[in-house]
Amino acid sequence: MPVLEKGSAQTWRRRTTGENLFRWFGWLIGVAIFVVCWQRISEATTWFFVWDAPRIAGDIWTRATPPRWTYITQLGRPIWDTLNIATLGTLIAICLAVPVAFMAARNTTPSVLFIRPVALLVIVSSRSINSLIWALLLIAIIGPGVFAGVIAIAIRSIGFCAKLLYEAIEEIDHTQVEAISATGASRWQVMAYGIVPQILPAFAGIAVFRWDINIRESTVLGLVGAGGIGLQLSASLNVLAWPQVSLILLVILAAVMISEWVSAKVRGAII
């Protein structure tokens, strides 16, 4: 226990002097890095615009309120498209994520040395690139539209679903699997009766959770041209139609809240 000695009196301390110095040095480096970063940001900023910001924000606010409620008649189809992008994207992602997850889980993979790293690479690359970037890419390849959005969401979600699923597979109870294989079941029968029932609740939870996230993401995919309500948003922003923008933002907010509510209810019912 580190103690500070002053004459004959001893006082308790949390750390020794060396530890304290080390910590201070670490903090010093951290603060220095932050200051350098802030300087770069500051250099790249036009500070005149920033000092002017409150006025601009007030200006935008007065333009954006009240929302143009009549515009909502034109938002039905985009919302339907957004819902389709999220749902179909999630479905495709789940279908592809299941085999990837079984290949990535240590206890079900056919080969730890060769197939597992490939599956993990698929998961990481899918997860580390945002769906907007996938959408950009797919628009260049298959053209703008809802279809590109569906595929972008699907590719982005594979990694997420497969990662959570393979962690669930690795945590299953082995005694059940052993019991099924002791009855003489084949590899696929063990899968169907020993493993799948154990991960089914986790699987359904993951699917609904990802669907909820996908609703959020698909609302903005239109910004790059991949369909959904984002198309209307970017069109309204381009012509500075702020009353329409505020209405679209309200609709997006409502959609996000409804999807979160649905997903919480469904997950509550499953688990």
Added chain:
Amino acid sequence: MSHRELEDMLGKGWRKPPFVSNPKLRWSLILGFVAYLVAAFMTIEVDWGRVYVGLDRGWAFILAFTSPDFTSRASDIWEGLLESIVMTVAASVVGILISIPIGLGAARNIAPLPIYLVCRGIVAVSRALQEIIVAILLVAIFGFGPLAGFLTLSFATIGFLSKLLAEDIEAMDKVQAEAIKASGARWLQWINYGVQPQVMPRLVGLSMYRIDINFRESAILGLVGAGGIGATLNTAFDRYEYDTAAAILILIIGIVMSLEYLSGIIRAKVQ
């Protein structure tokens, strides 16, 4: 199971119990889902001719990954990447610093009701708004550049971190905090010695995870003019310079992977 039921079931083969036990609910769920799928597929227009034409380009893009071009746009890539990293570091630091008091305020067992409601309100607003939408608004207010991206990421960090921190504080062990209070500690000492040691491991882990997310998000903020590598990536796609785009994507995946690895090490050390 009673004796009679067992008697009745003899001679019949065993079947897996269905996932949803109520048959009416099960069938209506299945039928509703199929009806939705049919409706969704009918409304999605896919221009298969365009897709077919684009397949060549898709193949060219995949081939580009085998020969990524880091050199010909090296200065643009370097600038963008550095800006992304700078934004990530600055926004993570500021976001974490602000989210700690808000997280304390959003924990019901520490904060009085009015403060609790205000902090929960901030968390809810921050979580409901998509990063990219916040970025659009902030770019409109503060002008183009990394400042808007920095503010966006800080704002998003606050919602994420405060919520999880508050949940962790609410789930902490009350006995330890009470012991510190019983020794006559002031409020700040109570937080410092009673609460902070309990939530610190999780706070560090979550912060690392958030830095990871912030970097991924910073890669797309450039699409709406908020600084970072996204602008470079967008330009590369627009010019069909797939080898440059592949180089940028490889860099992003590499950085995300190393961040994930690093955060794994740090989390293992802290816990």
